[in-house]
Amino acid sequence: MSKLIGYRILALIPVLLVISIVTVGLTALLPANAADRIAGDSATPEQVAAIRADLGLDQPWYQQYWDWLMGVVRGDFGNSLIDHSAVLPLVGDRLGVTLSLALVATVIGLVLGISAGTIAALRSDSLLDRAITILSSVALAMPAFWIGLILVAVFALQLGWFPATGYVPFTTDPMGWLSSVILPGLSLGLIVTAMLARHARASMIQVLQMPHVRTSRAMGLPARSVIGRHALKSALSPVITTMGFQFAYLLGGAVVVERVFGIPGMGDLALNAVISGDMPIIQAIVLTTGLCVALAQLAVDIAYGYLNPKVRAL
Amino acid sequence: MKRRPFRASTTTTVVGLIAAASLTACGGGDADAPGQLTAATLVDVQSFDPTVNPGQGQRIFLDPVYDTLLRNDADGNVIAGVAVAHELTPDYLELTLQQGREFSNGEALDAEAVKANIEHRMASSGPAAGAFANASRVEVTGSDTVRIHLDRPAPAMPIALADVAGILVAPTSLDSPELGTMPVGSGPYILDESASNKGVSYVYVPNERFDADEQQTLNRLEIKVLTDDAARAAALQSGQVDISQIARAQADSVDSSRVQKEAFPGNYWMLQFTDLDGTLAPAVKNETFRQAVCTAIDTESIAESIFFGYADSQHQVFGAGNEFHVEALEGTHAFDPDEARRLLDESGVTDAQFSVPAFGPIQTVGEAIQGNLRDVGIDMDITVVQAGTLDKENRETNFPATVTPIKQVHPQQLYVDRLSPEGPQNPFNVAHPAVDAAYEKAANAETAEERASAFAEMQTLVADEALWCGLFRDQSIVAWNPEKVQGVENAVGWPMGPSFREVTVE
Numbered sequence: 093m094s095k096l097i098g099y100r101i102l103a104l105i106p107v108l109l110v111i112s113i114v115t116v117g118l119t120a121l122l123p124a125n126a127a128d129r130i131a132g133d134s135a136t137p138e139q140v141a142a143i144r145a146d147l148g149l150d151q152p153w154y155q156q157y158w159d160w161l162m163g164v165v166r167g168d169f170g171n172s173l174i175d176h177s178a179v180l181p182l183v184g185d186r187l188g189v190t191l192s193l194a195l196v197a198t199v200i201g202l203v204l205g206i207s208a209g210t211i212a213a214l215r216s217d218s219l220l221d222r223a224i225t226i227l228s229s230v231a232l233a234m235p236a237f238w239i240g241l242i243l244v245a246v247f248a249l250q251l252g253w254f255p256a257t258g259y260v261p262f263t264t265d266p267m268g269w270l271s272s273v274i275l276p277g278l279s280l281g282l283i284v285t286a287m288l289a290r291h292a293r294a295s296m297i298q299v300l301q302m303p304h305v306r307t308s309r310a311m312g313l314p315a316r317s318v319i320g321r322h323a324l325k326s327a328l329s330p331v332i333t334t335m336g337f338q339f340a341y342l343l344g345g346a347v348v349v350e351r352v353f354g355i356p357g358m359g360d361l362a363l364n365a366v367i368s369g370d371m372p373i374i375q376a377i378v379l380t381t382g383l384c385v386a387l388a389q390l391a392v393d394i395a396y397g398y399l400n401p402k403v404r405a406l
Numbered sequence: 407m408k409r410r411p412f413r414a415s416t417t418t419t420v421v422g423l424i425a426a427a428s429l430t431a432c433g434g435g436d437a438d439a440p441g442q443l444t445a446a447t448l449v450d451v452q453s454f455d456p457t458v459n460p461g462q463g464q465r466i467f468l469d470p471v472y473d474t475l476l477r478n479d480a481d482g483n484v485i486a487g488v489a490v491a492h493e494l495t496p497d498y499l500e501l502t503l504q505q506g507r508e509f510s511n512g513e514a515l516d517a518e519a520v521k522a523n524i525e526h527r528m529a530s531s532g533p534a535a536g537a538f539a540n541a542s543r544v545e546v547t548g549s550d551t552v553r554i555h556l557d558r559p560a561p562a563m564p565i566a567l568a569d570v571a572g573i574l575v576a577p578t579s580l581d582s583p584e585l586g587t588m589p590v591g592s593g594p595y596i597l598d599e600s601a602s603n604k605g606v607s608y609v610y611v612p613n614e615r616f617d618a619d620e621q622q623t624l625n626r627l628e629i630k631v632l633t634d635d636a637a638r639a640a641a642l643q644s645g646q647v648d649i650s651q652i653a654r655a656q657a658d659s660v661d662s663s664r665v666q667k668e669a670f671p672g673n674y675w676m677l678q679f680t681d682l683d684g685t686l687a688p689a690v691k692n693e694t695f696r697q698a699v700c701t702a703i704d705t706e707s708i709a710e711s712i713f714f715g716y717a718d719s720q721h722q723v724f725g726a727g728n729e730f731h732v733e734a735l736e737g738t739h740a741f742d743p744d745e746a747r748r749l750l751d752e753s754g755v756t757d758a759q760f761s762v763p764a765f766g767p768i769q770t771v772g773e774a775i776q777g778n779l780r781d782v783g784i785d786m787d788i789t790v791v792q793a794g795t796l797d798k799e800n801r802e803t804n805f806p807a808t809v810t811p812i813k814q815v816h817p818q819q820l821y822v823d824r825l826s827p828e829g830p831q832n833p834f835n836v837a838h839p840a841v842d843a844a845y846e847k848a849a850n851a852e853t854a855e856e857r858a859s860a861f862a863e864m865q866t867l868v869a870d871e872a873l874w875c876g877l878f879r880d881q882s883i884v885a886w887n888p889e890k891v892q893g894v895e896n897a898v899g900w901p902m903g904p905s906f907r908e909v910t911v912e
Binding site for chain 1: 450451452453454455458460531532533535536583584586587603604605606630631632633634636637638640641643644646791792793794795796797798800801810813823828830831
């Protein structure tokens with residue numbers, strides 16, 4: 093297992109390199125660039141050219157990329173082309189917020205989704221099973237931002253239980269943090285809950301038919317032990333795979349939910365950077381997001397190892 | 407059986423945590439503290455460096471920390487700023503400065519500092535540089551006087567000095583690479599960098615070297631960036647912020663019994679024809695065709711439907727009450743579809759089509775215009791361009807026309823940017839000899855009356871030849887808690903919110 097983890101971590105390096113090259117290529121296709129942003133709409137061509145030269149945008153793309161890459165190797169992700177603020181602390185702060193939100197949504201999705209799916213499978217074809225299936229279909233059909241707007245209207249504006257907007261860092265005030273992430277976490281997590289509930293239900297129904305589960309039941313093991321120690325563990329493998337894919341969705345979905353709740357995550361930063369053609373920020377966001385997704389996949393592999401001894405032996 | 411108490415306690419803990427978290431929210435926020443104002447706006451500051459900041463809407467972030475040489479009153483008139491008096495002639499603009507002023511870092515705000523700022527702005531390539539296009543050099547003529555010498559007359563220079571062109575930065579910070587995030591000015595407040603979070607919120611505290619108490623009324627000012635319209639409205643209604651810009655679509659949903667709403671004049675919109683030689687769209691060369699286009703646009707209906715009534719149909723750039731308003735132009739090209747059809751027939755144009763670039767709200771306005779034009783037999787194609795590229799498209803020759811809100815607030819700026827053959831927003835470099843002559847007459851006028859008359863002639867030529875179709879002036883809506891916030895005044899041309907100078911908080 094440790095070999096697998098080591099190999100996966102080493103494999104990240106070429107993956108991130110390819111991601112950075114693709115990002116440079118795609119960004120070069122964008123018609124927007126920082127010089128045009130700074131110049132505004134009443135600049136002369138000479139003024140735009142002067143700004144391009146100031147920012148180094150008149151250099152060939154491979155030269156710009158090489159300069160950036162050498163900076164990254166030294167731990168310097170550069171500065172924003174627009175206001176010259178250092179990119180790494182900026183992206184780091186925002187990434188922490190987005191990950192925090194994604195983590196809360198993941199916990200909500202795992203706890204509610206697996207519970208609902210398991211209950212539905214155990215009561216297969218019952219009224220409760222159908223209700224869970226219908227509710228998960230409804231949740232899947234609702235966009236996260238719409239759920240967010242409803243939650244704000246009810247729990248923030250009407251009841252005043254939670255703040256309508258804003259984010260409090262965990263290190264500043266843990267209770268304030270919890271208060272600020274519950275509604276956005278629910279907005280984002282309900283869709284994951286629905287997805288996982290459906291997968292957990294299907295997987296659990298299949299596992300409950302398996303010989304080792306039937307044998308356990310026949311041997312008179314208590315239902316809690318059969319479900320918790322044998323069936324659930326086997327049923328979780330496809331659910332964990334789904335969760336791995338869902339994590340990438342959560343990072344993307346967080347962009348929209350962050351706006352609705354005025355949360356300072358990666359969303360607005362990424363949007364502004366793309367509109368401004370602020371290349372150092374775009375590169376840092378894509379790289380760190382790619383790294384997070386890759387690490388989430390690694391976590392899925394480790395979880396597989398826990399759930400499946402065959403994988404652990406690799 | 408042994409696990410039941412554990413499960414019960416886990417559930418109790420989770421519920422308890424959530425309840426405690428909700429109580430945290432009920433405790434209120436910073437917006438309740440006396441002397442402290444929390445505001446929300448929709449766009450982040452581009453940079454605190456005035457050479458790379460476009461000004462106008464962005465001034466909400468810059469105004470607390472920076473003074474300008476001149477200012478605008480609530481009606482848009484130029485009034486004293488750091489310069490208590492100014493004299494404009496065709497050859498120079500002389501500024502008489504306040505005495506005894508200092509920047510927040512202790513540097514003297516004197517004639518030398520003003521000279522350094524203007525020279526720095528002149529040498530830059532950013533949006534403010536255009537204000538000094540007619541300036542040749544800057545001279546300190548006395549301990550409190552600075553003279554900007556002009557190559558050509560610059561009647562718009564005073565009004566430009568009320569925006570980013572006139573912002574004063576401490577001279578030692580002018581070339582600092584950190585100026586974009588660490589402003590050093592002479593305004594009533596300084597940016598508290600340790601409490602601010604880029605793109606999230608900017609916290610300002612009083613500048614101890616600022617002595618005009620009536621402008622320094624707050625103990626703490628926080629401007630939050632909330633890009634989502636619904637989030638800003640929710641933050642205002644829940645008391646998280648005291649004052650906020652509200653999207654027009656959200657205006658009716660904000661509870662009027664709890665907040666005060668005011669609509670302030672915003673940007674002027676026009677459909678400008680740029681391909682006047684007909685290179686891309688031959689029809690655009692035809693003056694009668696252009697008149698048909700202008701006459702076919704139902705600006706009142708667009709103001710009502712697209713802007714929810716928060717816009718005023720206005721067929722010339724300068725509205726009633728402005729010194730450059732031309733009464734005789736009222737009603738020119740007023741909406742009349744039958745007249746538009748007649749003009750189209752009269753034009754003899756067989757291929758009645760042209761295209762415009764669009765994105766975001768401009769696309770919505772464009773689609774409304776497109777419908778009006780289709781009704782009279784004119785095809786206006788809309789090409790959706792990528793975000794962040796509209797400014798660029800308006801400077802280039804890819805489209806024969808453009809629908810755009812404009813930044814120009816003086817006829818000279820209109821001429822220099824949009825009508826002059828070298829104007830950046832005259833990308834096909836089309837010459838208008840009669841307009842040029844009228845402008846020269848205005849620029850060299852000896853008196854204000856002569857100048858206004860010549861600019862009226864210039865605007866009349868533009869309207870007669872339908873070089874652009876004047877559409878409407880939009881409004882920006884600012885809402886605040888009236889029990890807490892007083893003294894909110896319109897800041898002309900600041901669509902993202904008012905100036906916080908003289909705003910008081912109870």
